[in-house]
Amino acid sequence: MSTLASLQLARTGIDTARAGLIVTGQNITNADVAGYTRQRLETSSILPAASMTAFSNPSGIGQGSNVSGYARLGDDFLDSQARKAGAHATSTRIVADAFSSVEEITGEPTSVGVSALMQSMWAGWQDVTNAPGTTAPVSVMLEKSNTVADKLNTGLTELETQWEYSQAQLKQGLEETNALAKQLAELNQAIRTTKNAGGSVNEMLDQRSLLASAIGSRVGGAMYELADGTTEYKVGGIALVSGTSARAMTLTGGASPGDTPKVEWSHHPGVSVGTAEGAVAGHLQVLASSGPIATAHAQYKGFITELATTLNALHNGALTSTGAPAGDFFQVNLDGRLSVIPKNVSEVAIASPGAGDLDTSVADKISQLGKGSLDGSWNSFIGSVGAKSKAALTSFDLAVATQQGAEARQLSGASVDLDEENINLLGYQRSYQAAANVFNAMSEALELIVNLGR
Amino acid sequence: MLITRSTTKTMANSSSLGIQSNAKRLSELQKNAIDRVRLTAPSVDSAASLQVMNVKADQAASDQYARNINNATNWLNTIDSSLTGSLDMMRRVRSLVIQGSNGSNGQLSREAIAVEVEGISAELLKVANSTYAGRSVFAGTSSGAQAYDPATGVFNGNTGTIVERRIGEDFTLRIDADGPATFGSGAGSAFQMLLDIASDLRTGGPVSDHIVSIDDRMQAMTTTLSDVGARATTVARALERNESRKVELESNRSALEDIDLAEAVTALEFQNTYYQAALGVTAKVLQTNLMDFLR
Numbered sequence: 001m002s003t004l005a006s007l008q009l010a011r012t013g014i015d016t017a018r019a020g021l022i023v024t025g026q027n028i029t030n031a032d033v034a035g036y037t038r039q040r041l042e043t044s045s046i047l048p049a050a051s052m053t054a055f056s057n058p059s060g061i062g063q064g065s066n067v068s069g070y071a072r073l074g075d076d077f078l079d080s081q082a083r084k085a086g087a088h089a090t091s092t093r094i095v096a097d098a099f100s101s102v103e104e105i106t107g108e109p110t111s112v113g114v115s116a117l118m119q120s121m122w123a124g125w126q127d128v129t130n131a132p133g134t135t136a137p138v139s140v141m142l143e144k145s146n147t148v149a150d151k152l153n154t155g156l157t158e159l160e161t162q163w164e165y166s167q168a169q170l171k172q173g174l175e176e177t178n179a180l181a182k183q184l185a186e187l188n189q190a191i192r193t194t195k196n197a198g199g200s201v202n203e204m205l206d207q208r209s210l211l212a213s214a215i216g217s218r219v220g221g222a223m224y225e226l227a228d229g230t231t232e233y234k235v236g237g238i239a240l241v242s243g244t245s246a247r248a249m250t251l252t253g254g255a256s257p258g259d260t261p262k263v264e265w266s267h268h269p270g271v272s273v274g275t276a277e278g279a280v281a282g283h284l285q286v287l288a289s290s291g292p293i294a295t296a297h298a299q300y301k302g303f304i305t306e307l308a309t310t311l312n313a314l315h316n317g318a319l320t321s322t323g324a325p326a327g328d329f330f331q332v333n334l335d336g337r338l339s340v341i342p343k344n345v346s347e348v349a350i351a352s353p354g355a356g357d358l359d360t361s362v363a364d365k366i367s368q369l370g371k372g373s374l375d376g377s378w379n380s381f382i383g384s385v386g387a388k389s390k391a392a393l394t395s396f397d398l399a400v401a402t403q404q405g406a407e408a409r410q411l412s413g414a415s416v417d418l419d420e421e422n423i424n425l426l427g428y429q430r431s432y433q434a435a436a437n438v439f440n441a442m443s444e445a446l447e448l449i450v451n452l453g454r
Numbered sequence: 455m456l457i458t459r460s461t462t463k464t465m466a467n468s469s470s471l472g473i474q475s476n477a478k479r480l481s482e483l484q485k486n487a488i489d490r491v492r493l494t495a496p497s498v499d500s501a502a503s504l505q506v507m508n509v510k511a512d513q514a515a516s517d518q519y520a521r522n523i524n525n526a527t528n529w530l531n532t533i534d535s536s537l538t539g540s541l542d543m544m545r546r547v548r549s550l551v552i553q554g555s556n557g558s559n560g561q562l563s564r565e566a567i568a569v570e571v572e573g574i575s576a577e578l579l580k581v582a583n584s585t586y587a588g589r590s591v592f593a594g595t596s597s598g599a600q601a602y603d604p605a606t607g608v609f610n611g612n613t614g615t616i617v618e619r620r621i622g623e624d625f626t627l628r629i630d631a632d633g634p635a636t637f638g639s640g641a642g643s644a645f646q647m648l649l650d651i652a653s654d655l656r657t658g659g660p661v662s663d664h665i666v667s668i669d670d671r672m673q674a675m676t677t678t679l680s681d682v683g684a685r686a687t688t689v690a691r692a693l694e695r696n697e698s699r700k701v702e703l704e705s706n707r708s709a710l711e712d713i714d715l716a717e718a719v720t721a722l723e724f725q726n727t728y729y730q731a732a733l734g735v736t737a738k739v740l741q742t743n744l745m746d747f748l749r
Contacts, residue, residue, distance in 0.1 A: 031462070103495040109503045109510070109711075110491075119514035126518045126620065130525045131587065133597050356595025356612035364620060375511060383504045386496025393497060404471060408464055417461035419744040426748075 005049075005063065006442045012064030013435030016043055019067045020428035024421050031416040035210040037074035038416045039202055044068045072202040078410040079209055080223065083216040085399070085406035087277035090217050092396040094282030095292075098166065099389035102292045105158045107151075108382045114155070115378060117148050118370055125367035128350060129360035133321065138345035149330070149338040152304055156336060159297045160257060163287065167254045170261060170283040177218045177240075177280070178248040181233070184211045185246040188230035192244070195229045215240070219249070220277030236274020238265060249273050257297040260289050292388065299381045301336045306377070308332045310369055318349035318362040325353070462743075469736040476729040483725050487718040493711050502710045509707045516700045519621055523693045526619040529629040530686045533591050536584040537636070537679040540644075543574050543581075544672045547648060548665065554655050555662035568655040575648035579604060582637045582645075592633035601633050607646050609639035621692045627685060636678045644671050 023041045030036040046063040107113035124141030131137050187208050191201050212223045212233060221235035226243060233241040240247055247267050254261025263273045263280060275281045285291055308330035315329040326349030331339050342348045351359035486492065496503040553559070554567045583600045584591050593601035593611030601611045617630040637644045647667055654661050 099497065100495070103497060106496075108496055109493055109506045111510075113507075115507045116510060116514075119511050123514055123518045126522065130522060130619065132595075133589070351595070356615040357597045358589065358617075359595040359615065361618075364618070364626070367620075370511070379504055379507055382496050382507065383500050386498075386500025386503050389495070389497035390500060408467065411461065411464045411467065412459045415461045415463040417459070417463075419462070422744045422748065 004446075007439065007446065009064040010435060010439035010442050012046065012066055013438055014432060016041075016065045016067055017428050017432035017435050020431065021425065023070060024424045024428060027416045028418065028421050028425075031418060031421075035206050035213070036416070037072050037202070037206055037209075037414040040071045040073055041067060042069045042071050070200050070202055072205060074205070074209070074414045075410075076225070078406075078413055079212075082403075082406040082410040083213050084220075084222070084277065085403040086213065087216045087220045087281075089396070089399040089403040090279050091220075091277050091282035091285070092392065092399040094166075094169075094279060095285050096389070096392040096396040098162070098286040099292045099385065099392045101162050102159070102296045102385055103389055105155050105162070105296070106382060106385070114148075114151055115375070115382075117144070117151050118375070118378075120144050121148050122367045122370040125363050128348075129363045129367065132350055132358045132360045132363075135345045138321075138348050138350075142340065142342060142345070142348065145329075145340045149340055152300060152307075153337045156297065156300050156304075159293055159300065163257045163293050163297070166283050166286050166293070167261060170254065170263075170280060170287065171251055173218045173278075173280045173283065174249050174251050174263065177215055178246075180211055180215050180218075181241050181246040181248065184208065184215065184231075184233060184241045185244050187211060188241070189244040192229050201229075216278060218278045219273065219275045219280045221275070236276070238268070238271075238274070254287055257294050258289070260294075261287050292385070296381075296385065303374075303378060303381075304336060304338045305332055307374060308338060310372075310374065311366060314362055314366050314369070315349050317353065319351040319353055319357075319359075320346055320349050321357075322346050323357060325349070466740060469732075469740060473729075473732050473736060476725070476732045480722075480725045480729050483718065483722045486713055487715070487722050490713050490715065490718070491711055492713045506707060506710045509703055509710065513700070513703045513707065515623070516696055516703060519692070519696050520700070522619045523621050523689055523696060526621055526627060526629045526689050527686070527693070529586050529591060529617075529619075530682055530689060532584055532586040533631045533682050534679065534686065536581050536591070537631070537675055537682065540578060540581050540636075541672060541675050541679065543578055544644075544668060544675065547571055547574055547651070548668050548672075551651060551661055551664055551668065555665075564655045564658070568652040571648050571652040571655065575645045575652070578637075578648065579607060579645045582633065591630055592636065594630060594633070602637070602639075602643075602645075607640060607643045609634050609637075609643075621689060622696070625692070627688060627692075629685070631678050631682060636675055638671070638674075647671065 020041045020043075023039055027038050043065050046066050048060055048062050108115055110116070121141070121144040124137070124144040127137040128141050187204060191204050191208065194201050194204065208231065212231075215221065215233060219235050219240070221233060221240065223231050223233045225231050228243070230243040231241070232239050232243065238247075240249075247265065249263055250266050250269075252262050252264065253259050261284065263275065263284065265271050265273060273280075275284070286293060288294065308328075311330055312328040315326055317325050320326050326342075326347065328341055329348075331341050333339060350363040351357060352361045355361060485494075493499060493503055493506060550567050550571055554564055559567075579602055582592055582602045583604075590596065590598070590601040590611060594613065594615035595617060596611040596615075598610045601609065603610055611633055613634060616628045618626045619629050620626045633639075638647075640646065647664065651661060651664050653659075654664070
């Protein structure tokens with residue numbers, strides 16, 4: 001080896017050590033960055049010089065070290081597992097939250113629940129039977145009836161608000177997904193270009209992984225590598241992003257409870273997106289016709305109608321305190337809300353026609369309505385909501401446990417350990433010192449040779 | 455898949471998760487201990503929630519029955535004392551009639567007896583118009599101020615109607631008494647009969663003929679009185695049953711819904727200790743780092 005070549009050898013050592021310091025520095029400074037996968041220097045020795053001519057004299061020893069690349073120590077499988085678990089946790093959380101809200105709206109089984117207020121109302125009718133001809137018990141009963149109507153109406157309104165909120169979240173989730181899909185396609189383009197130019201794409205791969213997680217937490221699905229270094233993101237078997245081109249999803253329907261929303265592919269109208277995990281899937285489950293909000297809304301409406309019909313059947317034709325026959329007691333408005341028709345005590349019917357002016361048989365019959373199918377249908381609704389809510393909560397708890405496990409495994413492989421990096425840093429520092437020493441030694445030797453002739 | 459590598463980040467994550475789950479459990483237990491109610495939502499225990507709702511409905515019904523029983527008792531007591539008083543008055547009239555039918559009485563003494571009998575007639579009419587809480591107890595479902603017209607003794611109330619109270623599940627009881635059956639009405643009424651007795655005493659007519667009618671009338675009153683007595687007994691039994699049912703229902707509700715305070719506080723203490731332990735361990739583990747030892 002020529003003397004200058006030996007200086008070159010020392011220089012490669014310094015370069016390699018410096019590259020090592022830089023990679024370690026990169027790892028340490030990015031230790032807390034979300035989605036960062038640790039990198040490691042890959043080095044190799046340079047082969048001895050090949051024999052050029054018949055007169056050259058190869059030394060037979062290598063020519064130093066060089067950096068062959070920066071390895072990214074991630075595992076695609078663990079990444080996709082963590083993504084999937086995260087998406088499942090998101091969708092179960094949304095469903096559990098929706099059930100929880102419905103439970104809060106009914107207020108059962110506390111003393112401000114529908115059941116307790118109904119009991120109070122029936123008791124009010126009984127108190128009327130004890131003192132016919134007096135106004136106070138009738139006033140109290142009217143108040144209690146208004147309270148029940150208010151509670152049921154508020155319940156309907158809150159359910160409708162809950163529906164609108166979920167619908168808005170669904171819409172936003174889809175808009176974000178479409179935007180993210182475009183970003184992923186662009187990133188794929190950038191990765192392919194850089195890779196073809198021979199550059200390092202590790203940071204872009206991290207970004208791509210983050211984008212895939214963001215999309216996954218919204219619509220689920222999975223990402224697959226293609227041969228040219230780009231990826232394909234598939235949801236329900238259809239590609240949302242294919243290499244450098246992105247597709248979009250659209251939302252139809254879902255304006256009010258009972259109108260089930262549908263998420264479809266823009267490029268395949270009529271084909272619904274097969275999303276089973278993620279926020280969008282969660283909201284679709286919540287807004288389904290068998291979902292918590294639609295069933296609760298239908299139950300409330302049915303209950304209001306049944307209450308009005310059964311009570312009106314008894315109230316109609318019965319006599320008020322003035323002796324005049326009364327009409328309906330409850331009215332169901334067009335929007336399904338309940339209102340009490342009598343505004344003062346003289347409009348409330350208590351007596352059966354022909355049984356005397358202080359008869360209370362109609363009031364007594366009304367007070368017994370609670371023991372029939374009315375209370376029964378409400379109670380079974382509450383029981384069903386309770387059971388489904390419990391199941392949803394359990395699903396969520398399990399999903400969270402799975403997610404924590406998957407994330408822990410992913411981090412275990414990909415995250416930066418500061419202790420390890422500090423050791424590496426020390427190592428590369430020593431290498432750098434040693435390589436600098438070699439350089440010094442070679443340089444001194446060269447100086448001796450140069451001064452030989454003097 | 456085994457976790458083979460533990461990094462700063464994984465340790466920080468797992469510590470944070472551990473503390474978070476302990477804190478969550480702690481706040482749940484705190485809420486339970488403060489509210490003392492276990493069933494905050496149906497999902498906590500849906501079967502128990504349904505039972506609690508049914509128990510509370512039964513409790514509301516029992517409270518209502520208690521009010522109705524109280525009302526019924528007062529009505530029946532009013533009728534009872536009215537009838538007892540009426541029977542006393544009729545006995546007095548009977549002995550007066552026997553006294554007056556004795557031929558040895560002079561005009562003056564017969565006049566005195568007639569005046570007393572008239573007085574009793576007016577009093578009897580007042581008793582027949584007894585009220586409770588502003589309602590005539592003998593008038594059925596009538597809203598009229600008086601069951602019997604004071605001038606004519608004619609029944610003003612609604613015949614053939616009954617006043618009832620619901621004193622138990624599927625159990626209604628009549629709480630009023632039939633005025634005409636007890637006192638008669640108009641020309642055949644007890645009051646008119648007494649006035650006839652008085653006029654017979656004055657004119658010297660056959661007073662002793664009235665004794666049969668007096669006995670008949672007393673029999674009618676006694677029948678009503680024993681009927682009322684039987685109903686009062688039924689109401690008293692219903693009251694007892696209702697009271698013991700209330701106690702039973704409350705203990706049911708409490709067993710389903712309430713939290714045992716001692717248990718809740720103990721659990722809270724333990725959870726607090728676990729939480730503190732998690733915090734302490736995390737503080738020790740996360741602080742140790744290689745950089746502390748370099749140079």
